[in-house]
Amino acid sequence: MTIGMRAIGCLAAAALLATTGCGGDSDDTEVQDQKVEINIFWWGGDKRAEMTEQALALYTARHPNVTFKTHWQGNQGYYDNLATQAAGPDAPDMFQIDDNYLTEYAERNVTLDLSPYVTSGALDVSRLPDSLAKYGQVGGRTVGVAGAENTPAMVYNRTLVRQLQMPEPTVGMTYEQLFAWATQITEATEGRVAGTMDPSADYKAFWLWLRAQGKELYAGKQMGFTAADLTTWFEMWQDARKSGAAPPPEVIKEANGGDVTKQLVVTGRAATSFMWSNQLPELQGKTEDELALVSYPGDPKGQWARASMYWSGFRGTRHPDVVVDVMNFLVNDPEAGKILGTERGLSPNTEVRRVVSEELKDPAARATIDFENAITPRFGAAPAPPPRGHAKIRSLLTSAAESVQLGKRSPKAAAEQFLNQANGTLAT
Structure with missing residues (x-):
C-alpha cells in the first residue's frame, strides 16, 4: 500500500468519525446567520488562485458571515497532500478533484453525498448538460459537481x-x-x-x-x-x-x-x-x-460533456449546507462565471457560458466556447467515472x-x- 493510499484510508476514517459529517446538524440559516469559515483546497497556478479567490471574495461580499481559508498548490503531489490534510484536524471542507480519483474517494466514503441537495434544488444542476451532471455520480450518488467542462x-x-x-x-x-x-x-x-x-x-x-x-x-x-x-x-x-x-x-x-x-x-x-x-x-x-x-x-x-475537474465536499465537514451553497454559487452564478472565465475549462452551466463568451476578448477562448456549444448537442451519454x-x-x-x-x-x-x-x- 502506498503512502497516498494509507493517507486516504485515514481520511476515510476521519470522515466516518466526524460527528457532524452527514449534513444533519446544519441548515439554511447557517448560510445567512452564523459565522462560518470554509477551508477550501485546489490545485493550479497563480492565475487560477487569483480568479478563485476573487470569486470567493464576491461570495463573502454577499454573505459576510462566510469567510474562506484557501490552500492551493501545483498538481504534483496534490492528492497526497489532500489525503494528509483531510485526515488531520484542519480538513478541507471543500476540495477540487478530477476523474482520476473521484471514484476512489467516493468509494472510501470521503466525499459528501450531494444527492439530497440536487433533489432539493439547493445544488442546481438543471442548466448543466445531462451527461455532465451524471458524470459526477458514483454508485448512484452525486459526489462531485463539475467545476468546468471540456471535451x-x-x-x-x-x-x-x-x-x-x-x-x-x-x-x-x-x-x-x-x-x-x-x-x-x-x-x-x-x-x-x-x-x-x-x-x-x-x-x-x-x-x-x-x-x-x-x-x-x-x-x-x-x-x-x-x-x-x-x-x-x-x-x-x-x-x-x-x-x-x-x-x-x-x-x-x-x-x-x-x-x-x-x-x-x-x-x-x-x-x-x-x-x-x-x-x-x-x-x-x-x-x-x-x-x-x-x-x-x-x-x-x-x-460526452466531461468535467475537467469537480468540486467535492468532505463528508466530515461541519458546514455541509454552506459548502453546497458555495458550490452552487461557483457553478451557477453569472458574476462568478465572469470572474472564473475559462481557466479551468468552460463554465459547466450553459447559460453562464454564454454570458462569459460575450465578454471574452481572446479569440482562442471564444473559439473554444463556440466549438463546445456547437458540438455538445451531438454528444452521447456519459459513461461512469473511471474506477479506482x-x-x-x-x-x-x-x-x-x-x-x-x-x-x-x-x-x-x-x-x-x-x-x-x-x-x-x-x-x-
Missing part, C-alpha cells in the same frame, strides 16, 4: 492547411479519412510536417475510438475491451507511421506526456495534436500560426503504446501485456 478536440494548424490549399478537417470524419488527409499534408511539405500526431498512447483517443464501436474503456472494475481491440488500435497507428501520415517514434514520444509546449501542432512537427478543447488558448499562445478545433475522428456521439486505478492505467497505456511505437513489442504482445496489467490494477 477532447483535435487541434489543427489552420494557417498551414490553408497555405497548402487543403480542405480543413471536419466533424465526423473517419480515421481512414484523417490518414488520407494527413498523408497529403506530409507529402506536400516534403516530410517537414507530418499530417497528424499519433495519439495511440492517449487514453481519451482510444476511449472515444472504442465508444464509436459500442464499447467502453471500463466495464465496472474490469477493462471494457479485449486485447484484440487494443491490438487493432496499435496496428492502425503503426500503419499510419509507415505511410507517413504520422511522424516517427522519436518525434511522437516528445508529445506523449501532454506538455502543451511540446505538442507537435505548436512545435511545427505535425499539423494536428489530440488535446482538450480548453487548451486551445494556451496552445495558440505558443505559435504565430492560427490554430482551430475539430472533434476527434468518428461519430461525435462517442464524446485509472491514473495507473493511463500510465500503463502510455508505456504499452510507446513500446510499439519504438518497435520494442508487437502490437499484439503490447496489448496482451497491458490488459493483464490493467485488470490486475483494477482487481487490487
Whole structure:
C-alpha cells in the first residue's frame, strides 16, 4: 500500500468519525446567520488562485458571515497532500478533484453525498448538460459537481492547411479519412510536417475510438475491451507511421506526456495534436500560426460533456449546507462565471457560458466556447467515472503504446501485456 493510499484510508476514517459529517446538524440559516469559515483546497497556478479567490471574495461580499481559508498548490503531489490534510484536524471542507480519483474517494466514503441537495434544488444542476451532471455520480450518488467542462478536440494548424490549399478537417470524419488527409499534408511539405500526431498512447483517443464501436474503456472494475481491440488500435497507428501520415517514434514520444509546449501542432512537427478543447488558448499562445478545433475522428456521439475537474465536499465537514451553497454559487452564478472565465475549462452551466463568451476578448477562448456549444448537442451519454486505478492505467497505456511505437513489442504482445496489467490494477 502506498503512502497516498494509507493517507486516504485515514481520511476515510476521519470522515466516518466526524460527528457532524452527514449534513444533519446544519441548515439554511447557517448560510445567512452564523459565522462560518470554509477551508477550501485546489490545485493550479497563480492565475487560477487569483480568479478563485476573487470569486470567493464576491461570495463573502454577499454573505459576510462566510469567510474562506484557501490552500492551493501545483498538481504534483496534490492528492497526497489532500489525503494528509483531510485526515488531520484542519480538513478541507471543500476540495477540487478530477476523474482520476473521484471514484476512489467516493468509494472510501470521503466525499459528501450531494444527492439530497440536487433533489432539493439547493445544488442546481438543471442548466448543466445531462451527461455532465451524471458524470459526477458514483454508485448512484452525486459526489462531485463539475467545476468546468471540456471535451477532447483535435487541434489543427489552420494557417498551414490553408497555405497548402487543403480542405480543413471536419466533424465526423473517419480515421481512414484523417490518414488520407494527413498523408497529403506530409507529402506536400516534403516530410517537414507530418499530417497528424499519433495519439495511440492517449487514453481519451482510444476511449472515444472504442465508444464509436459500442464499447467502453471500463466495464465496472474490469477493462471494457479485449486485447484484440487494443491490438487493432496499435496496428492502425503503426500503419499510419509507415505511410507517413504520422511522424516517427522519436518525434511522437516528445508529445506523449501532454506538455502543451511540446505538442507537435505548436512545435511545427505535425499539423494536428489530440488535446482538450480548453487548451486551445494556451496552445495558440505558443505559435504565430492560427490554430482551430475539430472533434476527434468518428461519430461525435462517442464524446460526452466531461468535467475537467469537480468540486467535492468532505463528508466530515461541519458546514455541509454552506459548502453546497458555495458550490452552487461557483457553478451557477453569472458574476462568478465572469470572474472564473475559462481557466479551468468552460463554465459547466450553459447559460453562464454564454454570458462569459460575450465578454471574452481572446479569440482562442471564444473559439473554444463556440466549438463546445456547437458540438455538445451531438454528444452521447456519459459513461461512469473511471474506477479506482485509472491514473495507473493511463500510465500503463502510455508505456504499452510507446513500446510499439519504438518497435520494442508487437502490437499484439503490447496489448496482451497491458490488459493483464490493467485488470490486475483494477482487481487490487
